[in-house]
Amino acid sequence: xxxxxAGRSARxxxxxxxxxxxxxxxxxxxxxxxxxxxxxxxEQEDRCVCVLDLKTESITRIGRGQRDxxxxxxxxxxxxxxxxxxxxxxxxxxxxDGSDLHAISHADKWNRWPAWSPDGKRLAYVGSDGxxxxxxxxxxxxxxxxxxxxxxxxxxxxxxxxxxxxxWLGESLLVALLQAQLEELEPGEAPGWSGVEADSKNxxxxxxxxxxxxxxxxxxxxxxxxxxxxxxxxxMPSRGSYVEWAVEPGPSGKLIAFExxxxxxxxxFLLSSKxxxxxxxxxxxxxxxxxxxxxxxxxxxxxxxxxxGVYQVDPETAYxxxxxxxxxxxxxxxxWSPDGKWIAFVxxxxxxxxxWVARVSTGEMRQLTTSGGENLAPAWRxxxxx
Amino acid sequence: xxxxxxxxxxxxxxxARAPDGTLDLIITPNNGVPVIACAGDSFEAVLREKCALxxxxxxxxxxxxxxxxxxxxxxxxARCTIPLDAASGAYALEAIADRTDVNTRxxxxxxxxxxxxxxxxxxxxxxxxxxxxxxSEAIFQDLLDAVSAQRILxxxxxxxxxxxESEEDVHxxxxxxxxxxxxxxxxxxxxxxGDPEQFRAFVELLxxxxxxxxxxxxxxxxxxxxxxxxxxxxxxxxxxxxxGYLSFDTKDYIIADSAGSQDGLLEIYRxxxxxxxxxxxxxxxxxxxxxxxxxxxxxxxxxxxxxLYGHVHRENxxxxxxxxxxxxxxxxxxxxIDGAFRLVHVYANRIAPGPVVxxxxxx
Numbered sequence: 001x002x003x004x005x006a007g008r009s010a011r012x013x014x015x016x017x018x019x020x021x022x023x024x025x026x027x028x029x030x031x032x033x034x035x036x037x038x039x040x041x042x043e044q045e046d047r048c049v050c051v052l053d054l055k056t057e058s059i060t061r062i063g064r065g066q067r068d069x070x071x072x073x074x075x076x077x078x079x080x081x082x083x084x085x086x087x088x089x090x091x092x093x094x095x096x097d098g099s100d101l102h103a104i105s106h107a108d109k110w111n112r113w114p115a116w117s118p119d120g121k122r123l124a125y126v127g128s129d130g131x132x133x134x135x136x137x138x139x140x141x142x143x144x145x146x147x148x149x150x151x152x153x154x155x156x157x158x159x160x161x162x163x164x165x166x167x168w169l170g171e172s173l174l175v176a177l178l179q180a181q182l183e184e185l186e187p188g189e190a191p192g193w194s195g196v197e198a199d200s201k202n203x204x205x206x207x208x209x210x211x212x213x214x215x216x217x218x219x220x221x222x223x224x225x226x227x228x229x230x231x232x233x234x235x236m237p238s239r240g241s242y243v244e245w246a247v248e249p250g251p252s253g254k255l256i257a258f259e260x261x262x263x264x265x266x267x268x269f270l271l272s273s274k275x276x277x278x279x280x281x282x283x284x285x286x287x288x289x290x291x292x293x294x295x296x297x298x299x300x301x302x303x304x305x306x307x308x309g310v311y312q313v314d315p316e317t318a319y320x321x322x323x324x325x326x327x328x329x330x331x332x333x334x335x336w337s338p339d340g341k342w343i344a345f346v347x348x349x350x351x352x353x354x355x356w357v358a359r360v361s362t363g364e365m366r367q368l369t370t371s372g373g374e375n376l377a378p379a380w381r382x383x384x385x386x
Numbered sequence: 387x388x389x390x391x392x393x394x395x396x397x398x399x400x401x402a403r404a405p406d407g408t409l410d411l412i413i414t415p416n417n418g419v420p421v422i423a424c425a426g427d428s429f430e431a432v433l434r435e436k437c438a439l440x441x442x443x444x445x446x447x448x449x450x451x452x453x454x455x456x457x458x459x460x461x462x463x464a465r466c467t468i469p470l471d472a473a474s475g476a477y478a479l480e481a482i483a484d485r486t487d488v489n490t491r492x493x494x495x496x497x498x499x500x501x502x503x504x505x506x507x508x509x510x511x512x513x514x515x516x517x518x519x520x521x522s523e524a525i526f527q528d529l530l531d532a533v534s535a536q537r538i539l540x541x542x543x544x545x546x547x548x549x550x551e552s553e554e555d556v557h558x559x560x561x562x563x564x565x566x567x568x569x570x571x572x573x574x575x576x577x578x579x580g581d582p583e584q585f586r587a588f589v590e591l592l593x594x595x596x597x598x599x600x601x602x603x604x605x606x607x608x609x610x611x612x613x614x615x616x617x618x619x620x621x622x623x624x625x626x627x628x629x630g631y632l633s634f635d636t637k638d639y640i641i642a643d644s645a646g647s648q649d650g651l652l653e654i655y656r657x658x659x660x661x662x663x664x665x666x667x668x669x670x671x672x673x674x675x676x677x678x679x680x681x682x683x684x685x686x687x688x689x690x691x692x693x694l695y696g697h698v699h700r701e702n703x704x705x706x707x708x709x710x711x712x713x714x715x716x717x718x719x720x721x722x723i724d725g726a727f728r729l730v731h732v733y734a735n736r737i738a739p740g741p742v743v744x745x746x747x748x749x
Contacts, residue, residue: 043611044643069645110675132674132710164678207678213710217686243686245678261687285653285687287679303657308650329458330650351459353647376645 032342032357032366035096035381036335037071037080039063042373049082051096051381052355052368059369062098070113070377074120077382081114081123091125091140096381104140107147111138113165117201124150124166124204135162137206137223150204151221151228160228163221165246166206172253173273174235175200178222181232196227205247205256210240217243220258236276238262246288250295255315257289257298268300270315279318280311288332292340293382297360299323299334299343310334310345312360324358324365331356333376338383344368346376403489407586408615411437411487412479413461417592418601418617422494422569422626425472429493431464432457432618437483439466441493447480448472468495476598494598499627504540504740506533506570506597507728509670509696510721512606513588515578517723518748522578523587525746529722530594532745536729537567537596564731564740568626570597573696573719574604574637574670581609585616600624603637604670604697613637621648623655629732630659632690633668636676649679656688664691664737667714671697674710685711692717692737699724701742724748 032054040061041047049063049071062080063071069083077096084092088109094101104111108127115124123140137150137160151160169175178198208221208228219230219239231239238260247258256271257279268280268289280286284303291298295315302311302320309325310332324331329349336343337357344357355369355378369375404410413432415421421429431439431452439450453465472495479492508529515522547563572592577584585607592599603613603620614620620635632655635648659665667690674681684690689712699721708715717739720726725746731738 039645043608044638044646045608047645128675130675213705214708214713216711243682245682261682266682266687284657285683303650303653307654330647332647332650333645348458348647351457351461374646 030341030359032337032344034338034383036344036355036368036378037062037073037381038355038369038378039068039071039376040369040371040373041065041068044374047374047376049080049094051080051098054368059371060098062094062096062101064092064101071379072114072116073379073381074116075118075382076120077384079120080379081116083112083114091123093142104147105145107138107149108134108136115167115204117168118170119201124168126164126166126206132209133162135164135209136160137163137166137204137228139204139225148225150225151206151223153226160208161221162209163206163223163228164209164218166204166223167247167249169200169203169205169222169249170253171200172249172256174205174249174256174271175203177235177273178203178232181234192227192229193232196222196224196229199224205249207245207247218245220244220247236271238276248289248291250291250298250315251293252295255295257291257315259287259289268298268313270298279313279315280320281318282320288334290334290336292336293338294340297336297340299336301332301334308332310343310358312343323360323363324356333378335378335380337380344378344380346378403487403589406582407589408582409489409618411435411481411483411485412489412492413618414622415479415492416489416617417491417589418572418599419619419622419624420492420494420598420600422496422598422624423468424498425468425474425495426470428465428467431466431479433462433464433481435483436462436464437481439464440480440482441468441472441477441495442480442488443475443477446473446475448477468493491593491595491598500565500568501627502565502731502733503568503626504565505730505732506536506567507573507694507717507719507730507739508533508570508722509573509719510575510604510699510723511572511588511591512575512578512721512723513591514581514584515723520748522723523591525723525725525748526588526591527594528746529725529727530591532743533567533570533727534596536743536745540564541566564729565733567597567729570595570599571631571633571668571694572599572601572722573668573694574602575606575697575721576601576604576613577607579609580607580612582612582615585612589616600631600633600668602633602668602670603635605637608637621651621655623659625659625662628663630662630665631668632656632659632665632684634680634684636669636671636673636695644677644679649677649683652680652683656683656690660688663734664732666691666737667693669693669695671695672709672716681709681711685709685714690714694719694730696721701728 036052039047040050048065049068051060064084067085071082091104091114110128127138128135140147175198204223242260242262245259249256266285268286269276282304287301289300305325308330310323313320331347333346334343347356353374358365441448448469450466474495477493478490481487607613623632693716702718719728729740
């Protein structure tokens with residue numbers, strides 16, 4: 001339509017056109033962005049690490065296709081570590097563009113659960129000879145290409161317990177808590193902790209196996225180069241009583257999420273300076289806590305809807321909201337976008353496992369992969385720190 | 387005690403799958419994942435498209451009333467109700483769309499479910515292998531015949547000694563009195579190499595069994611999608627009376643799949659059979675390293691009452707009584723390719739493994 005503006009005739013778009021353009025711009029600006037690493041294959045034997053570019057929708061195979069598993073981005077988003085079969089299971093490193101693929105030289109045949117240090121200079125993982133009793137935390141320094149054992153002092157008489165799924169503690173309140181605890185120890189009290197120095201750069205958490213066959217359980221262990229010690233009772237009063245799994249320190253350093261069957265079913269707990277509390281609180285199983293980049297939300301899997309679904313919880317209020325839930329299919333393996341507005345996940349809503357993404361605020365879902373077969377274990381590339 | 391007047395008729399094993407032996411219209415139930423139910427009960431069938439369904443056995447046929455719903459992946463599920471007047475027996479499920487598909491030995495109609503019964507545990511048949519002088523097919527065939535002979539003998543003793551005061555402890559002249567055999571489980575390594583020809587041979591032999599047969603995959607069966615194309619789901623549950631059975635997949639060597647869909651299914655299925663009198667697990671192999679999530683679901687958070695498996699071609703060692711993670715008893719049966727099987731007796735107050743039976747020569 002034409003209007004008169006300052007003596008001149010001007011054409012103003014119809015409101016409908018404005019709305020269309022606005023909606024188009026909004027869709028571009030609010031679309032998920034970045035890259036997602038994931039596994040793709042017809043079956044477990046040929047799974048390969050791939051990278052999906054959300055802008056171009058191109059997919060690049062960067063793995064080996066030899067039962068690749070567990071892709072994890074380095075904190076700067078430049079590298080991916082993943083498991084792959086080669087004379088056992090080895091940890092491989094590859095750049096985001098697929099270049100420089102190489103294996104870590106291991107002391108053990110079976111190596112699992114790679115975890116990047118916050119500075120991206122080291123990788124922690126578990127090495128094993130295949131025996132359930134021999135599960136050792138190894139730390140690999142990228143620059144020097146050297147691997148060392150953590151969790152046991154040289155010459156120690158008592159072997160460390162089997163340790164699983166290590167994570168870096170980083171700058172965490174727990175480190176400060178531990179330091180305070182250690183300083184208060186009387187001589188001879190908790191002898192295992194004497195000599196331990198809580199060091200944010202050299203402290204891992206891992207799941208340690210407790211007990212004897214027929215009565216095994218787990219606990220959360222603090223692992224340093226020379227020590228592997230169950231969290232002290234003052235920090236975690238329920239230690240040793242339940243079976244913990246999937247410990248995840250939050251990015252803020254104030255909270256640590258973990259799974260436990262404390263209460264009768266599997267729940268998500270948060271460990272803070274005030275102790276541990278149940279944040280998922282439902283009679284159906286809750287699994288796999290995943291922190292948002294800012295640490296203000298926690299994604300997790302739950303069966304509260306009847307099937308496996310993805311939910312998010314506010315760690316302060318314990319308010320739970322559904323993110324990706326289906327009545328006829330499963331949704332799992334959440335990973336956050338760098339801006340915290342989207343969660344990518346796996347779902348069988350289309351019939352086979354594919355990668356989907358959901359907008360956290362509205363639940364709007366989009367299918368990202370359509371290749372058929374199995375598409376699993378998405379990991380959203382972190383933004384490079386400036 | 388309920389008596390189960392079960393009548394399992396041997397159904398002629400005409401080839402009813404696709405020409406290459408794979409599943410056609412009907413995915414489940416099939417002769418490796420059948421249904422055992424009473425007249426009037428409902429069961430779920432999974433098919434590739436909507437079609438008319440009937441139970442067929444010889445000259446008998448019963449149309450099934452069905453409620454359809456679509457599953458993800460454009461697969462259809464049919465909630466089928468067995469007619470009240472359906473006679474007990476072993477039926478093929480017939481599906482008629484633009485073509486006809488028949489899955490033999492798929493639906494077993496029983497008068498009732500017994501409180502006490504016996505399961506035949508067969509494992510590691512390795513059809514297609516050259517491990518012994520005798521062909522693997524001949525060994526498996528003879529083993530099924532031996533199972534059939536056991537079934538007849540046990541039923542005769544059970545019937546003859548009915549009413550004796552100590553039903554579980556009476557020793558009849560011909561042997562111990564144990565409950566009748568009701569179905570067989572074959573826990574993996576069905577084939578030697580997992581190729582389609584071996585699966586086809588296995589299915590042909592399977593149809594010699596007079597009992598319903600439930601199978602699960604083993605590490606030797608994991609070539610491509612051949613197992614799935616032959617028997618459908620890798621993980622499933624079934625009920626037998628008050629008891630629940632959860633068959634799950636451990637065919638992947640050393641490290642179980644923790645990224646895929648099985649863990650979620652295990653949790654759902656485990657919950658579904660929580661109210662059961664007994665919750666019994668069936669799988670090919672067990673290893674303490676086979677995936678923590680699986681261990682937590684099945685042996686820690688809600689422990690199964692018993693786990694049956696094979697793979698190791700021997701029976702339990704003295705230290706192998708329970709799963710390391712908890713209290714779930716384990717029953718390991720030696721390999722069928724070595725001529726062995728085992729009877730597992732299910733009572734109201736216990737699950738009792740019988741001794742291993744070496745009934746077949748492999749030379």
